[in-house]
Amino acid sequence: MTNPAEKLVDLLDLEQIEVNIFRGRSPQESLQRVFGGQVAGQALVAAGRTTEGDRPVHSLHAYFLRPGRPGVPIVYQVERVRDGRSFTTRRVVAVQQGRTIFNLTASFHKPEPGFDHQLPMRRAVPGPEDLPTVVDEVREHLGGLPEALERMARRQPFDIRYVDRLRWTPDEVEGAEPRSAVWMRAVGPLGDDPLVHTCALTYASDMTLLDAVRIPIEPLWGPRGFDMASLDHAMWFHRPFRADEWFLYDQESPIATGGRGLAQGRIYDREGRLLVSVVQEGLLRPYGPRHMDGTNGDATPGVTT
Template identity: 95%
Template sequence: MTNPAERLVDLLDLEQIEVNIFRGRSPRESLQRVFGGQVAGQALVAAGRTTEGDRPVHSLHAYFLRPGRPGVPIVYQVERVRDGRSFTTRRVVAVQQGRTIFNLTASFHRPEPGVEHQLPMRREVPPPEELPTVADEVRGHLGGLPEALDRMARRMPFDIRYVDRLRWTPEEIEGAEPRSAVWMRAVGPLGDDPLVHTCALTYASDMTLLDAVRIPIEPLWGPRGFDMASLDHAMWFHRPFRADEWFLYDQESPIATGGRGLARGRIYDRAGNLLVSVVQEGLLRPHTNAPSLERPYGEEAGGES
């Protein structure tokens, strides 16, 4: 498979090795730790495989406990906490080499009618077709794409386009608000299984959310002065969607203090319907050694070391 979207679908296709136990692949990559969105997406697949198909997930709450090792399989153990008339609850523990690296609680709800309201999408957002890809923006600034970033761009399962231009120097970030917005969609079709789309968007939700924490501190691309890692992650799914169609991920950071930063995100479709709400807290520590080079998406995710 050469299409990154196909590779993502394959990554989310877990092997069932017992009634409530599943095994997921972890690609052998050059990253220091497994991307947190991968672990969250696979854990949600494991939970969803043990529920009735008429109950889509409506929320998840997760903790990244230890960094996962690339190239080593991850085992997902599902506990069937509750099967009620309207709600189903599952708890998932991710284990790698005998150590728990992640846990997740997910709730599934049978659809029913109810009251309707939502916060509107931000105004005057340019459509994704009018915005450059991340690779094009980096290429335009640097006059080319470094080999490591070129490899990253070719294996990315999502097309990401920043609504606001990237800032490249300390002078450009002066006075910047802790807000960011990106258009995203899978780079190819993901099929028609709603669970795959939900888990793919869960994967994507961890890719850029902590950008909002960094924006007032340092340029997003270039030498990084902080170690960052996802600590916990929560999502609420409001409406059906397809992750291979454009969605706007509007992100903000209300606070960073005590070595941690909080980020919130709202995901809208092109018609302005609020699809998903996301909250995440991340570790934010100054480097004790030399700053790292340009970071691929997700390298900062996956639990504190």
């Protein structure tokens, strides 16, 4: 498989090794830690594989407890908490080398009729066709891509296009509001299984969300002055969607203090319908002496975004 979207589908196709136990691959990457979206997406696959197919997930709440190690399989243990008439609840613990690195609780709801309302999008934005890919924007600014970035770009399963021009210098960052928006879609078809699309979007939801926290602090591209780690992650799924069609990820950070930053995201389709709501808190610390587990000081949480 050469298409990164196909590789993502394969990454989300867990091996069932017992009734409620699944094993996921963790590719050998140059990254210091396993990408948090990968663990969240795989955990949601494990939960979904133990539910009835007519009950899509409507919410998840997760904590990143330890950094995962690339190249080492991750085992997902599912607890069947409740199977009700309308709702199903699952709890998933991710274990790597005998240590819990992540846990997730997901709730599934059998669709039913109800009333509708939503707040409009906070601003009008250009369409994705009118924006450069993030790879093209970086390549234009740098006059080319370093080899490491070129390899990373070829493996990227999502096309990402920033609505606002990237800031490259500290002077451009000064006074910037803690807001960001990107268009995203998988770089190839993901098939027709709704669970795959939900888990692929869960993967993508961790890719840019903490940008909103970083924007007032430093340029998003270039040398980083802060170590970043996702602490927790919550999502609410409002409407059906396809992750291989364009969606707008509108992000903002209402507060950052005490080494932690809170980010909120709203995911819309091209018609402006709200599909998914996301909230995440991240740890941001100035770089300092590093521990073997990839954290600073006495920190033990997290998977970097």
